[in-house]
Amino acid sequence: MNAGADNAAATARGAEIAVVRRPFLARRGASVAAVVLFAGLALLPVLASVLDDPFLVVTLTRVLIFAIAVLSLDFILGYGAMVSFGHAAFLGLGAYAVAIPAAHGVEDIFIQTAIAIVVCGVFALVTGAISLRTRGVYFIMITLAFGQMAYFFMTSLSAYGGDDGITLAQRSKVLGSEILENDVAFYYVVLAALVLAYIGLRAIIQARFGRVLRGTRENATRMQAIGFSPFSYQLTAYVIAGAIAGLAGVFLANQTEFVSPAYMSWQRSGELIVMVILGGMGTLIGAVPGALAFLLLEEWLAYFSQHWKLGLGVILVLVVLFTRGGIAGFVAKYLGGARP
Amino acid sequence: MSEVLLRIEALKKSYGALAVTDDVSLDIKPGELHAIIGPNGAGKTTLINQLSGSLRSDAGTITFKGRDITGLSMVERVRLGLVRSFQITSILDGFSVLENAAMAVQARSGSSFRFFRPAATETALNDEAMKALAQVGLDDRANRRAGSLSHGEKRQLEIAIALATNAGLLLLDEPLAGTGKEESAVLVELMRSLKETHTIVLIEHDMEAVFSLADRVSVLVYGRLIATGTPEDIRNDPDVRTAYLGEEEVA
Numbered sequence: 157m158n159a160g161a162d163n164a165a166a167t168a169r170g171a172e173i174a175v176v177r178r179p180f181l182a183r184r185g186a187s188v189a190a191v192v193l194f195a196g197l198a199l200l201p202v203l204a205s206v207l208d209d210p211f212l213v214v215t216l217t218r219v220l221i222f223a224i225a226v227l228s229l230d231f232i233l234g235y236g237a238m239v240s241f242g243h244a245a246f247l248g249l250g251a252y253a254v255a256i257p258a259a260h261g262v263e264d265i266f267i268q269t270a271i272a273i274v275v276c277g278v279f280a281l282v283t284g285a286i287s288l289r290t291r292g293v294y295f296i297m298i299t300l301a302f303g304q305m306a307y308f309f310m311t312s313l314s315a316y317g318g319d320d321g322i323t324l325a326q327r328s329k330v331l332g333s334e335i336l337e338n339d340v341a342f343y344y345v346v347l348a349a350l351v352l353a354y355i356g357l358r359a360i361i362q363a364r365f366g367r368v369l370r371g372t373r374e375n376a377t378r379m380q381a382i383g384f385s386p387f388s389y390q391l392t393a394y395v396i397a398g399a400i401a402g403l404a405g406v407f408l409a410n411q412t413e414f415v416s417p418a419y420m421s422w423q424r425s426g427e428l429i430v431m432v433i434l435g436g437m438g439t440l441i442g443a444v445p446g447a448l449a450f451l452l453l454e455e456w457l458a459y460f461s462q463h464w465k466l467g468l469g470v471i472l473v474l475v476v477l478f479t480r481g482g483i484a485g486f487v488a489k490y491l492g493g494a495r496p
Numbered sequence: 497m498s499e500v501l502l503r504i505e506a507l508k509k510s511y512g513a514l515a516v517t518d519d520v521s522l523d524i525k526p527g528e529l530h531a532i533i534g535p536n537g538a539g540k541t542t543l544i545n546q547l548s549g550s551l552r553s554d555a556g557t558i559t560f561k562g563r564d565i566t567g568l569s570m571v572e573r574v575r576l577g578l579v580r581s582f583q584i585t586s587i588l589d590g591f592s593v594l595e596n597a598a599m600a601v602q603a604r605s606g607s608s609f610r611f612f613r614p615a616a617t618e619t620a621l622n623d624e625a626m627k628a629l630a631q632v633g634l635d636d637r638a639n640r641r642a643g644s645l646s647h648g649e650k651r652q653l654e655i656a657i658a659l660a661t662n663a664g665l666l667l668l669d670e671p672l673a674g675t676g677k678e679e680s681a682v683l684v685e686l687m688r689s690l691k692e693t694h695t696i697v698l699i700e701h702d703m704e705a706v707f708s709l710a711d712r713v714s715v716l717v718y719g720r721l722i723a724t725g726t727p728e729d730i731r732n733d734p735d736v737r738t739a740y741l742g743e744e745e746v747a
Contacts, residue, residue, distance in 0.1 A: 359611065359612050359614075360611045360612075362614040362615065362616065363610050363611050363612055363613055363614060363615055364602060364607075364608040364609075364610040364611075364613075364615045364618075365608055365609055365610055365611050366611075366615075367595070367599060367602070367608075367615045367616075368599075368602075368608050370590075370591075371588055371591070371599055374588045374589065374590055374591070375586055375587075375588055377550070377582075377586060378582075378586045378587070378588060378657075379599075380550075380570050380571055380574075381548070381550075381570065381574065381579070381580055381582070381586075382574060382579070382599060382600040382603045382657060382660075382661050383571055383574035383575055383600075383603035383604060383661060384571065384603050384608070385569075385571045389608070392609070
């Protein structure tokens with residue numbers, strides 16, 4: 157009882173102090189973290205060449221690709237309270253937007269990316285318009301259903317490998333050049349896309365649009381009572397997130413040079429949600445540590461045991477119980493910053 | 497005709513066999529503070545939900561500024577200037593006090609499909625929001641987190657948000673709910689000053705407040721309006737005394 161009251165009082169005091177003084181890190185904590193993180197990532201290939209470990213760049217490219225997808229999911233999940241359990245579908249559709257045109261000789265990454273964004277945007281528009289008629293657990297179920305529909309559609313599309321998937325002859329070309337074959341160049345392209353997506357989504361969150369989205373997350377009825385219809389804002393956010401995840405899919409196809417329906421399975425959607433939670437929901441920047449921690453743990457734990465998911469489960473429970481706000485929340489708390 | 501701002505005609509709402517709003521007809525005149533009172537379970541909040549558009553009516557019509565709004569959604573009614581507050585405080589706890597009000601200004605000033613400029617730096621929105629906060633006496637709390645306000649201040653903010661929408665008619669659902677004596681005195685004074693500028697439909701339990709503020713009072717009992725008149729008329733109405741005030745005296 158007493159401890160609870162003390163805690164409440166401490167929280168109230170904390171809130172007041174945060175308003176009165178607002179130290180630099182509290183105001184700019186998220187931006188500082190982002191700059192440090194992205195600068196570190198930009199220097200990574202240098203480190204890799206010093207350590208003579210080219211595989212480091214390959215591993216981190218994969219992490220950054222997933223971070224883009226996780227970023228887009230955090231945008232709708234963390235700021236829009238839309239728990240999409242079919243987000244991997246966009247990743248898969250983006251990947252097929254590379255593989256299918258490539259099978260017909262269209263290998264330019266700009267054309268493939270445009271196709272990915274249009275296809276994912278339209279898929280998000282249609283499925284979102286239907287899913288957003290529901291709330292809570294029904295929303296989760298219906299997005300899961302749409303994700304599975306996309307999965308089974310690609311599975312049955314035997315012209316493009318069906319269940320077995322399809323191997324790319326080579327990576328996409330950039331205006332005829334084969335620069336993406338260079339792992340370091342590809343790494344920087346992915347990093348640049350991640351930084352742009354982060355800056356763009358961060359701006360949207362702060363802008364009028366994002367404010368409506370955040371307000372709806374807290375109290376949809378209140379938003380209606382002052383004259384906002386949440387639906388069109390949520391749907392727009394859903395489409396933006398779908399398009400960005402599609403972009404991640406384009407990169408994923410290029411990295412592995414192989415595309416299969418497994419990319420869009422519901423397990424993959426679940427993993428994306430886990431990465432959001434692990435990194436810190438509603439922080440955007442948490443997407444990078446979330447994807448990093450998940451993918452490295454996956455490799456590390458798999459090295460110990462084939463039952464690695466058990467270990468992952470334990471770690472996830474600990475993170476949720478003890479960090480409150482994932483890795484980003486943990487860092488914010490112990491380095492003096494506040495939640496972004 | 498022009499002497500009526502909100503006309504309610506033969507409004508009905510039932511849940512199964514239970515008529516919660518039973519053939520209610522009422523005219524609200526521009527500039528008046530019209531209180532609706534009634535014992536618990538009389539259907540006051542149901543009525544306000546029907547008027548604000550969060551609940552569909554089974555029958556009857558609602559006319560606002562000469563326009564039939566019966567089929568309009570809550571959002572459309574808000575755009576016409578018919579705005580409600582909530583009995584259960586429903587502010588955005590995680591936002592600053594200023595942002596709570598600025599959000600309501602934003603809703604009526606241009607498109608919110610803007611993706612780049614930080615909304616918090618839009619001085620036009622913030623200035624209007626500050627005006628609404630000043631009206632309720634919360635301007636010195638503008639940068640606080642809304643969730644950290646006292647209960648009474650939250651009730652004030654609730655009203656400031658309604659003001660920030662530029663409403664022509666305020667539907668206030670028990671603004672004094674859960675407030676202490678001092679807090680409620682502040683809110684009563686606030687409503688007294690709002691009376692000068694706004695038409696108000698007030699649902700309230702606090703009889704003292706109602707009789708000191710209202711120009712006219714309507715009494716709702718089991719979904720039916722049994723009387724409408726000046727506070728003096730209502731005090732002396734025999735039906736009201738037996739049905740409602742009598743109950744309190746017995747208690």
